[in-house]
Amino acid sequence: MPQASETEVLVVSSQAIGGRLRRVTTAGAIYERLHANIVSLRMPPGMALQEKRIADDFGVSRTPVREALLRLSEGGLVDIYPQSGTVVSRVPVSAIPEAVVVRKALEGTTVEAAALLATAADIARLDAIIARQRSHAATGNASSFHEEDESFHEAIAQISGYPGIWVILKTVKVQIDRARRLTLPVLGRMDNVVHEHMIIRDALAAHDATAARDAMIHHLSAVIPDVDELRSRYPDYFC
Amino acid sequence: MPQASETEVLVVSSQAIGGRLRRVTTAGAIYERLHANIVSLRMPPGMALQEKRIADDFGVSRTPVREALLRLSEGGLVDIYPQSGTVVSRVPVSAIPEAVVVRKALEGTTVEAAALLATAADIARLDAIIARQRSHAATGNASSFHEEDESFHEAIAQISGYPGIWVILKTVKVQIDRARRLTLPVLGRMDNVVHEHMIIRDALAAHDATAARDAMIHHLSAVIPDVDELRSRYPDYFC
DNA sequence: TTTGGCATACTAGTATACCAGTTATCTCGC
DNA sequence: GCGAGATAACTGGTATACTAGTATGCCAAA
Numbered sequence A, B: 001m002p003q004a005s006e007t008e009v010l011v012v013s014s015q016a017i018g019g020r021l022r023r024v025t026t027a028g029a030i031y032e033r034l035h036a037n038i039v040s041l042r043m044p045p046g047m048a049l050q051e052k053r054i055a056d057d058f059g060v061s062r063t064p065v066r067e068a069l070l071r072l073s074e075g076g077l078v079d080i081y082p083q084s085g086t087v088v089s090r091v092p093v094s095a096i097p098e099a100v101v102v103r104k105a106l107e108g109t110t111v112e113a114a115a116l117l118a119t120a121a122d123i124a125r126l127d128a129i130i131a132r133q134r135s136h137a138a139t140g141n142a143s144s145f146h147e148e149d150e151s152f153h154e155a156i157a158q159i160s161g162y163p164g165i166w167v168i169l170k171t172v173k174v175q176i177d178r179a180r181r182l183t184l185p186v187l188g189r190m191d192n193v194v195h196e197h198m199i200i201r202d203a204l205a206a207h208d209a210t211a212a213r214d215a216m217i218h219h220l221s222a223v224i225p226d227v228d229e230l231r232s233r234y235p236d237y238f239c
Numbered sequence C: 001t002t003t004g005g006c007a008t009a010c011t012a013g014t015a016t017a018c019c020a021g022t023t024a025t026c027t028c029g030c
Numbered sequence D: 001g002c003g004a005g006a007t008a009a010c011t012g013g014t015a016t017a018c019t020a021g022t023a024t025g026c027c028a029a030a
Helices: A026-039 A051-058 A062-074 A095-117 A120-139 A142-160 A163-183 A189-205 A209-222 A227-233 B026-039 B051-058 B062-074 B095-117 B120-139 B142-159 B163-183 B189-205 B209-222 B227-233
Strands: A014-017 A020-023 A078-081 A085-088 B014-017 B020-023 B078-081 B085-088
Touching (some): A026 A062, A095 A163, A120 A189, A189 A209, B095 B142, B120 B189
Antiparallel strands (some): A014 A020
16 A cells, blocks of 8 residues: 555655746646556556545645546546546556557657667667666666666657657557566566667667668567466456 | 637536446536537637636536646647646647658558458448548538548547557547648548548458558648648647 | 836636535345 | 345545736836
8 A cells, every 4th residue: 555654745846848937736746656656556456546545645635636636547547436436447458459559650650760860869878778778687677677668769759850759659658568567577578678679779870760660660569568477467457 | 709608508418438327527528618619729729718717608616627628738739827827729830740640650550450350331331431521521511521531530440440549549630630620621622532531441441451551641641731821821820 | 218126916726615426334124 | 144225434526715826017216
């Protein structure tokens, strides 16, 4: 019960957004916190949530909590049953193959475009990410590894000149990622990911769009979690 | 000022969702209403909105209005400036080429899959949509024409077995559609759309995935609005 | 006449109170 | 002992009240 002992102070600071100074709202901060907890499985699928309870834990009123939960429900991370209850959503197994298809279509596109546009500085940025990822793999730090994995794919989207596509991908990836969290600790898988990233990086550096797309699609095929196996191991987490 | 004289009664009925009876919430009803008004340009880009005003017009409190506006802001249809104001978002011109790229990638994928799976019944459904669309084109009913256009693309997503992709496409399409609303009355364009849809339909009926994809991508290229021209004609609507 | 600062009138963000369903439990009748 | 119905305790949905930022316009001083 992660939220049981939180009672944490929400530090709400300021942040520049699009040249306009925009205060980080309480609702936004709570959204970020809950989002992170759900993706990391600290709040596992099926966990019951209550607006009142969360509000008390964070020391705020129900209103911003409610807004955060509404946003999460749009992203499919929580299910709200009116007048009944709110739960962390089970991972919809049927959505996972579809999410992989979307990733292949969109990331195939971005990586092709990126291959044509990548500069030396871009490649250096990817190298830095891969280096950090390799060290996290060596120390078995799955959490940091995941963060750098996100960075790698996001960087490619930015290089491609289609940063908006990354926004879409983030919401699509999230269900895959929850399943992956259960399976990634498999020995050697992290090393494979690093290797696949390097192949993509090389294709980008060579400005070979076709090779880049092939490498990306192969990579995305390799990270499909074995849903059937997971489902039998964690029956409560899927639906 | 569409909302000036509305003061309309919100009829909140019930609706079955996923086998679970779920009351249509006030917030959801208001979201639908505002969404339709924005996409149809009855609420034009740049129009100032006020939670209080909308709440009074609909005869409800600010809370559900606020929730609706938050959802709209996530979809990029309104911009909320904290403590300052809320406006119907200008169409971000930079996002339009990106949206077209996303459509090509995703609809290219769905139409390929649909070509392999389409049944005779599916083709008949498409024929019915095309027939209705042709009659709307003949009478110049742009609004109904648009609705059937949506139906056509949605039907293909469903045939492909990837209904979730349509959900993504809807949010991506919306900015393109707002621009298209300004340009579609161009004579003959609607007839061309019908013709392009027929080519796609034929490819699906022939189970020719490659031809279907080519036809779809050609179709999506043809519906790109001429942003530069629109921008000079409606400077306030874009940013 | 221009410009700086301040008062004021707005906005959205948050807190609280109330309402209407849902669900689980407990009791009563069989 | 067991099942059906009443009921009480809980949920999220909505309304209202309050807080705190932001923009604007006025007035005074240069």
